[in-house]
Amino acid sequence: MTQPSRSPITVRLTRYFFVLFPGVFLVLAGAWSAFQMEEHGHVITGMNNQVVWGLPHVFAIFLIVSASGILNVASMGSVFGQPVYKARAPLSGLLAIAMLAAGLSVLMLDLGRPDRVVLAATTYNVTSVFAWNVLLYSGLFATVLMYLWTLLDRTMGKWTKPAGILVFVWRFILTSGTGLIFAFLVARQAYGSALLPPMFIVMSFAWGMSVFLLVQSGVLWWHHLPLEPAILKRMKNLLALFVLAVLYLVAIYHMTNLYFSRQAAFERFILLDGGTATLSFWLGYVLLGTLLPIVLLLTPLSARVCNVLMASFFVLIGAFSFLYTFIVGGQEFPLLVFTGYKVHSSFGDGMIASYTPSLYEWLLGLGGLGVAFVITVIGLGLFNFLPRDVVEKASVSG
Numbered sequence: 414m415t416q417p418s419r420s421p422i423t424v425r426l427t428r429y430f431f432v433l434f435p436g437v438f439l440v441l442a443g444a445w446s447a448f449q450m451e452e453h454g455h456v457i458t459g460m461n462n463q464v465v466w467g468l469p470h471v472f473a474i475f476l477i478v479s480a481s482g483i484l485n486v487a488s489m490g491s492v493f494g495q496p497v498y499k500a501r502a503p504l505s506g507l508l509a510i511a512m513l514a515a516g517l518s519v520l521m522l523d524l525g526r527p528d529r530v531v532l533a534a535t536t537y538n539v540t541s542v543f544a545w546n547v548l549l550y551s552g553l554f555a556t557v558l559m560y561l562w563t564l565l566d567r568t569m570g571k572w573t574k575p576a577g578i579l580v581f582v583w584r585f586i587l588t589s590g591t592g593l594i595f596a597f598l599v600a601r602q603a604y605g606s607a608l609l610p611p612m613f614i615v616m617s618f619a620w621g622m623s624v625f626l627l628v629q630s631g632v633l634w635w636h637h638l639p640l641e642p643a644i645l646k647r648m649k650n651l652l653a654l655f656v657l658a659v660l661y662l663v664a665i666y667h668m669t670n671l672y673f674s675r676q677a678a679f680e681r682f683i684l685l686d687g688g689t690a691t692l693s694f695w696l697g698y699v700l701l702g703t704l705l706p707i708v709l710l711l712t713p714l715s716a717r718v719c720n721v722l723m724a725s726f727f728v729l730i731g732a733f734s735f736l737y738t739f740i741v742g743g744q745e746f747p748l749l750v751f752t753g754y755k756v757h758s759s760f761g762d763g764m765i766a767s768y769t770p771s772l773y774e775w776l777l778g779l780g781g782l783g784v785a786f787v788i789t790v791i792g793l794g795l796f797n798f799l800p801r802d803v804v805e806k807a808s809v810s811g
Contacts, residue, residue: 429794433791435786436787437783439779440780440784441780442776443519443783443784446773446774446777447527447777450522450523458770459769459771460768463744463747464741464744464766465744466744467523468737468741468774468775469522469774471736471740472516472779472782473781475516475620475732475733476785477516477520477591478613478617479512479617479624479732480509480511480513481584481587482588482617482619482620483622483624484557484581484584484621485505485621486622487501487502487505487560488580488584490577491580497647500800501625501629501800503796503798505625506557506580507796508789509553509557509584510554510558510561511792512624512785513550514554514785514788515783515784515788518784519777542593542597543594546594549586556576559576559579560576560579560580565796584617591613592612592613592614596609601748602743602746603744606670608666609666612666615659616732618655618658619655619659622651623725623726624729625648626648626652626725627725632799633799638799640718640803646715649710649724652710652725653706653707656710663698663735667680678746679746683738683743687742689741690738690741691742693737694735694742698731701727701730701731701734702732702734703731705727706728710724741768744766
């Protein structure tokens with residue numbers, strides 16, 4: 414007697430939980446890491462008195478900036494009336510919520526006292542850019558949820574464009590606020606530049622589009638749906654434009670620093686003598702994260718979908734590399750206290766700091782990626798966030 418085969422529903426659920434498992438595993442690993450850091454203190458990490466923002470901050474800033482950039486897809490659809498992008502607006506909103514929640518989770522757990530988040534929410538300092546971002550982050554959650562409501566509920570369709578405009582404006586302000594955290598931080602020579610807010614905005618476009626292309630391809634592959642070559646061409650050309658724009662602003666940022674004599678030593682450290690920070694900049698950001706994606710996106714190699722996805726992946730490698738150089742390298746270089754003088758003391762003042770991220774920091778950062786993955790998979794399982802044009806075409810052809 415033959416055994417009855419499993420029902421299609423059982424098979425789908427098995428595959429669903431199989432996909433969900435890696436994300437849950439990363440979340441648990443990140444939670445364990447956060448517990449260890451809370452229990453033993455930051456002494457178990459690679460951070461020190463000079464490098465106080467380590468690898469978890471690289472993950473957190475990447476997730477938050479990318480969350481804003483992913484909404485560019487929704488904005489081009491709802492605000493500027495592009496049908497191709499409007500069909501992808503629901504998926505764009507879901508990814509924005511997932512990545513913003515993930516970035517804030519890493520940020521809160523890395524600060525050392527996550528229990529004090531209530532104090533930050535109830536005691537507001539209007540002169541602090543960090544306090545501004547508390548409102549900006551929570552506001553983006555609210556505006557994107559409202560925007561998704563107008564997209565998924567047909568009775569709310571007339572409010573889609575006003576909600577889209579609100580999200581468009583809010584995400585610009587939020588990304589500017591993230592850039593201002595560094596632009597107002599004059600205690601480090603790497604920061605304190607008016608170029609940082611617009612640079613973060615353009616970086617969000619490139620990083621968000623890369624994440625969206627990768628996730629969209631994975632979702633369509635999972636549902637056995639094709640991606641139209643014409644649509645992929647439009648999106649990959651836009652990604653190439655964003656990558657070039659980021660390269661331009663990064664070059665202007667460093668050229669501006671080189672123009673000022675007080676920044677010469679810092680630029681030499683970042684571009685020539687910074688060790689891991691320098692290697693991360695030239696190999697990770699410039700070569701792998703910029704030049705290689707440009708070749709893959711703007712040459713006949715872009716005719717293959719796998720090359721476009723590979724370019725998107727390397728753009729994200731470049732994003733992490735740039736942020737590592739910017740955040741960690743910017744702290745490793747000693748603060749210039751007295752112009753024209755060298756400062757030395759038993760506390761290490763005037764000395765270049767060293768930083769090596771620990772396993773706990775890696776697990777906490779990867780746990781943030783796991784949070785974004787789990788929220789995305791659960792959202793896709795509960796609601797219909799598939800690109801509508803692809804689904805409609807598949808149903809007609811089927």
